[in-house]
Amino acid sequence: MNVLVKSATIVDPKSDFHNQTVDILIEKGIISEISATINNPKNYKELSLDNLHASQGWFDSSVSFGEPGYEERETIENGLLTAGKSGFTAVAVNANTNPVIDSYADISYLKSKAQKNAVNLYPIGALTKNSEGKDLAELFDMTNAGAVAFYDYQHPISNPNLMKLALLYASNFDGLVCSFPQESKISGMGVMNENVTSTSLGLKGNPALAEELQIARDLFILEYTEGKLHIPTISTAKSVELIRAAKRKTLDITCSVAIHNLIYTDEHLNTFNTNFKVLPPLRTASDLKALIEGLKDGTIDMVTSDHNPIDIEDKKIEFDFAKYGTIGLESAFGALNSIFTVKKTIELLTKGKKRFGIDSTAIKVGATADLTLFDPNTAYTFSKDLILSRSKNTMFDGRELKGKVYGIIANNQLITN
Known part of the structure; x- marks a missing residue:
């Protein structure tokens, strides 16, 4: 060419x-x-x-496509084309497929499906078998197949000993463990942020406490194991403080934030539009402000679209029963660039490469x-x-x-x- x-x-x-x-x-x-x-x-x-x-090619650290198993949501071929037309030359793809990506063969499948594309696909393998949170998946084998990290997408690891073992084991081959920040017993059946808005709407709340307890737990385990941890999509002011303190201790910790959590607050759920139902949920204006400050001072390492296509049958239903997720690749640059300078926007869209072992070359x-x-x-x-x-579940419409x-x-x- x-x-x-x-x-x-x-x-x-x-x-x-x-x-x-x-x-x-x-x-x-x-x-x-x-x-x-x-x-x-x-x-x-x-x-x-x-x-x-022109800038170095952009990278998104948390993208879901659906294939294999949920091709009605998105295929790898169209997903990579969407990423390319949205400005991304590399995407890390989550394991939330059917079957879950949790073996050498599964990683090889994803890589083979992405061959000869302009956009590089970097597979994220499941941390536990079938993302069930019971037994560790084949982490070393998946690394050899090309996995760049391990993450049970939006499934918290409830067993702290399992998280300890994952961090210890992965440290043998410099593996990156990801932990979804939610304590499920606290979040319960909550479908949005717990505060006055959830009460006024009559929706069950998922409190900030659920996220912050899980992060605090994981940081204690990280300090004990001296492992390598990435916390995807934090959403609260206290979470930023916890990670800032951990970095002062020089723990090997990084984190990301979903772009929509920098734009919208829980007040946008007042129309019961299920496209605003995401996990972690949209939080308050003070949380949003703290997240932006966390990006500015480097506490939060990267942004992600957290692109998660969901078909219409799972979105056009009652709010309580709708699936979590919004697409975000197409709107990522325009949204970020509307709140940061061009220089900062490009920095945030390229900064995550190093953490996921992806080469970054100057122009x-x-x-x-x-x-x-x-x-x-x-x-x-x-x-x-x-x-x-293929799916149209965006909260950025309008x-x-x-x-x-x-x-x-x-x-x-x-x-x-």
């Missing part, structure tokens, strides 16, 4: 061309020249787009082209006709966003909208 990218402003602090507007010549998937102006004697395809910006001559192309200034209203996923994705250049392929 040969392409000449014209007049692109580089957003990459690790590049010598950061903040410069340049032409980028890519030949056979490799950046062969970067200069103020590059001629095109070989008549390569040219990309010349309004207010074009420079000789490097493999792994680029996201975008316009950070275009404002628009997100609507369902912009959804590329939301004002800022920033348009043009596409990606990755794996010697060009994908554009």
